Structures are given as C-alpha cells and as structure tokens.
Amino acid sequence: MILVRLMGGLGNQMFQVAYARMLALEYGDNIYLDITGYEKYKIRNYSLLNLKINDFLKTNNDLEINKIESFLLRFSQKTYHIYHKVAKISTKIDRYGNYPFKILSKYGLYYNFDRYYYESMSSKSKLKCVYGYFQSEKYFEKYSQQICSELKVNKPVSEREQNELDDITQSNSIAVSMRLGDDYRNSSSLNICNEDYFTRAMDEIFEQHPDSVFYIFSDDIDRAKKINFKYPVRFIEGFQDYESLRLMYSCKHFVISNSSFSWWGAYLADNPNKIIIAPDRWYNDCKIKPDIYFEQMLSLNSFKGVST
Known part of the structure; x- marks a missing residue:
C-alpha cells in the first residue's frame, strides 16, 4: 500500500x-x-x-x-x-x-x-x-x-468550455500563465515573474509566430486585466481549476510562471513542437537550479535566437 x-x-x-x-x-x-x-x-x-x-x-x-x-x-x-x-x-x-x-x-x-x-x-x-x-x-x-x-481531465466539457476549446485549437494559441495573487506577490522566495518578464516573453514568441493569440490564465484575473498588454489577449476566467488545466494544455505554446499548475499545463500539451518559456529561476532563495526544469523548458534569456 x-x-x-x-x-x-x-x-x-x-x-x-x-x-x-x-x-x-x-x-x-x-x-x-x-x-x-x-x-x-x-x-x-x-x-x-x-x-x-x-x-x-x-x-x-x-x-x-x-x-x-x-x-x-x-x-x-x-x-x-x-x-x-x-x-x-x-x-x-x-x-x-x-x-x-x-x-x-x-x-x-x-x-x-x-x-x-x-x-x-x-x-x-x-x-x-x-x-x-x-x-x-x-x-x-x-x-x-x-x-x-x-493526468488528463476526465470530466465532460461544458458548452462554455467547448467554445473556448474550439478557439484555442483553431488558432495559434499561446497560454500565458500569470501568478498575481497576494500569496505570490508577498513571498520573498516566489515573487519572480513581473510584467517585464511577460512582455519580453510574449515579444519573443510573437516574433516567431506573428499569428499568435495570447490566452491569459491567472489566479487573480482582475489584476491581469489592469495590465496594459502590448498584444490583443483573451482572458480565461470563470472556470474550475481542472477546466482551466484542460484549456491550458490544449494551447500550442506557453509562457509560464514559476507555478506547478502552469508547469503541468505546459507539460501535458500534446504539441511536439511546443515552445515553453519559463523564468530564469524558480525561487529567489535557490543557489542551485532546481530539478523542476525539463528539456523543453527554455528560460527567457536562453530563448532568444532559438528557432522552431
């Protein structure tokens, strides 16, 4: 047992x-x-x-x-x-x-x-x-x-989720996962991904994929809506956590935060050519790079110049 x-x-x-x-x-x-x-x-x-x-x-x-x-x-x-x-x-x-x-x-x-x-x-x-x-x-x-x-979702897809899934699967969808909740922002160890990180990461993907459609996932969607995004975005809101997970892993490419939820969203995606941009570090208090990084994850600083 x-x-x-x-x-x-x-x-x-x-x-x-x-x-x-x-x-x-x-x-x-x-x-x-x-x-x-x-x-x-x-x-x-x-x-x-x-x-x-x-x-x-x-x-x-x-x-x-x-x-x-x-x-x-x-x-x-x-x-x-x-x-x-x-x-x-x-x-x-x-x-x-x-x-x-x-x-x-x-x-x-x-x-x-x-x-x-x-x-x-x-x-x-x-x-x-x-x-x-x-x-x-x-x-x-x-x-x-x-x-x-x-680890894929086993629940039936609601009509509302199906509408989002149709848009995601029919576009060059980019999942952008933003941790903006107070527990994250107030953590000296975890507070890593700021607006500049997301802007630069979205720039890098858009440079290679000008037809990108950015889908914003966040633990505080109201804060996300206050950000002045450079590109048109669609906000994923009002879904259960497992529905958001399914929507996320249905996207083609990813900009993730140092979040286990967004890690799985990117990891479970079936696209063999997926781009996954991750922060350069996962914790502020970590001297040695943690083993949460896997081969397809590219830190923002190492991504520039990589072609797909």
Missing part, C-alpha cells in the same frame, strides 16, 4: 500522485490518499477527482492502517520536518536531503521537501508513504507517457 499525505493545489497534487503512481507501477501497490489536511486548509481544494488518474486512487476513508502505524508515520514526518529545518539553517546549502531520502526510502518512507531529484532505494516495506512535493519529471519519467495520459 502506498499512502500519500496530499497537500497544496492541483499542480502540487499532480506531482505527488505522479510519483506515487510511479511507485505503484514499480511495486504493484494500491494508492491511498490522506486528504485530511484539506479539512483545515481552505486555500486549495482536493481536485484529483476530476482527472483520469482518480480511477487508481482511494482516499483515507478506505484506509486500512492501524493506530500504531498511523502514529509512527506522523511521528516520523514531524521528525523529518525538524531535521529539514535544522539542516536548512545550519548547512546553508540547497541539496541537503539526498542522504536521508535514500535511507528512509529503504523503509518505504519517501520524504522530500527539497527542490531536487534524489534516487530512492529499493524497499520491501508493505506500507509506503509519500510526503513532499517531488517537483521533477525525473521522478516519474520512466512511465511519463502513461502517467501524462492519466
């Missing part, structure tokens, strides 16, 4: 279950999701019900775990968090989770809040627990084609 202590919004949830799904395919185990955190976490909702991968998931209501195992898991997670904080402060380096990840994974404890990929040890544990964000393609690339298919 693989138990995932789920957290975050849809993008983060997708990274966690992608890793759990990889483990399930490797070991032949079932996946159970601990979603109790969403009872108090009101900022984001549990959203995996709307994806195809939900067919392979069970929630904590179906858990077959005794009180002792539950206590030991919680204790180990709290202990890991203490180590994580102490190591981060004392070492002042970015990659401090490799050794504990290898040791813990041998016992079926896949704990990692680092921003990097670490290889796990083979485990004979019947109970495995996934706790962390696992934001890297490397964690599931062995089964990436299958997992990507399973």
Whole structure:
C-alpha cells in the first residue's frame, strides 16, 4: 500500500500522485490518499477527482492502517520536518536531503521537501508513504507517457468550455500563465515573474509566430486585466481549476510562471513542437537550479535566437 499525505493545489497534487503512481507501477501497490489536511486548509481544494488518474486512487476513508502505524508515520514526518529545518539553517546549502531520502526510502518512507531529484532505494516495506512535493519529471519519467495520459481531465466539457476549446485549437494559441495573487506577490522566495518578464516573453514568441493569440490564465484575473498588454489577449476566467488545466494544455505554446499548475499545463500539451518559456529561476532563495526544469523548458534569456 502506498499512502500519500496530499497537500497544496492541483499542480502540487499532480506531482505527488505522479510519483506515487510511479511507485505503484514499480511495486504493484494500491494508492491511498490522506486528504485530511484539506479539512483545515481552505486555500486549495482536493481536485484529483476530476482527472483520469482518480480511477487508481482511494482516499483515507478506505484506509486500512492501524493506530500504531498511523502514529509512527506522523511521528516520523514531524521528525523529518525538524531535521529539514535544522539542516536548512545550519548547512546553508540547497541539496541537503539526498542522504536521508535514500535511507528512509529503504523503509518505504519517501520524504522530500527539497527542490531536487534524489534516487530512492529499493524497499520491501508493505506500507509506503509519500510526503513532499517531488517537483521533477525525473521522478516519474520512466512511465511519463502513461502517467501524462492519466493526468488528463476526465470530466465532460461544458458548452462554455467547448467554445473556448474550439478557439484555442483553431488558432495559434499561446497560454500565458500569470501568478498575481497576494500569496505570490508577498513571498520573498516566489515573487519572480513581473510584467517585464511577460512582455519580453510574449515579444519573443510573437516574433516567431506573428499569428499568435495570447490566452491569459491567472489566479487573480482582475489584476491581469489592469495590465496594459502590448498584444490583443483573451482572458480565461470563470472556470474550475481542472477546466482551466484542460484549456491550458490544449494551447500550442506557453509562457509560464514559476507555478506547478502552469508547469503541468505546459507539460501535458500534446504539441511536439511546443515552445515553453519559463523564468530564469524558480525561487529567489535557490543557489542551485532546481530539478523542476525539463528539456523543453527554455528560460527567457536562453530563448532568444532559438528557432522552431
């Protein structure tokens, strides 16, 4: 059994279950999701019900775990968090989770809040627990084609969404994902993508594709509407998160923020020649480039001169 202590919004949830799904395919185990955190976490909702991968998931209501195992898991997670904080402060380096990840994974404890990929040890544990964000393609690339298919939306398309999908699929659509919410703007670690970044990125794509149609996705669409865009844009608003995800991965090219949601929107797109422009850094407090970047992602500074 693989138990995932789920957290975050849809993008983060997708990274966690992608890793759990990889483990399930490797070991032949079932996946159970601990979603109790969403009872108090009101900022984001549990959203995996709307994806195809939900067919392979069970929630904590179906858990077959005794009180002792539950206590030991919680204790180990709290202990890991203490180590994580102490190591981060004392070492002042970015990659401090490799050794504990290898040791813990041998016992079926896949704990990692680092921003990097670490290889796990083979485990004979019947109970495995996934706790962390696992934001890297490397964690599931062995089964990436299958997992990507399973992470597509499984809900019927509404008439309103279908109208947007028709426009997106029939045009040279560019998804521009803008994080503008207060939680992002007030974060010293995350506040990276400003208006200049989006303007320059849109300029680069428009130079290669003069027929581009820019679709604006944002966590604060009202703020996005106040921006004086250089090009005509269309705002995607009034949709559920899974509908926005489907609209985004239906676009042909991408300008993304340092956001797990926009990462998946670009990653799941089927266009083999897609352009993905990403910020030059993902975190302000990261000395080493995190492993969330994948081959097709081009930083804005490296994009200039690249032809498609």
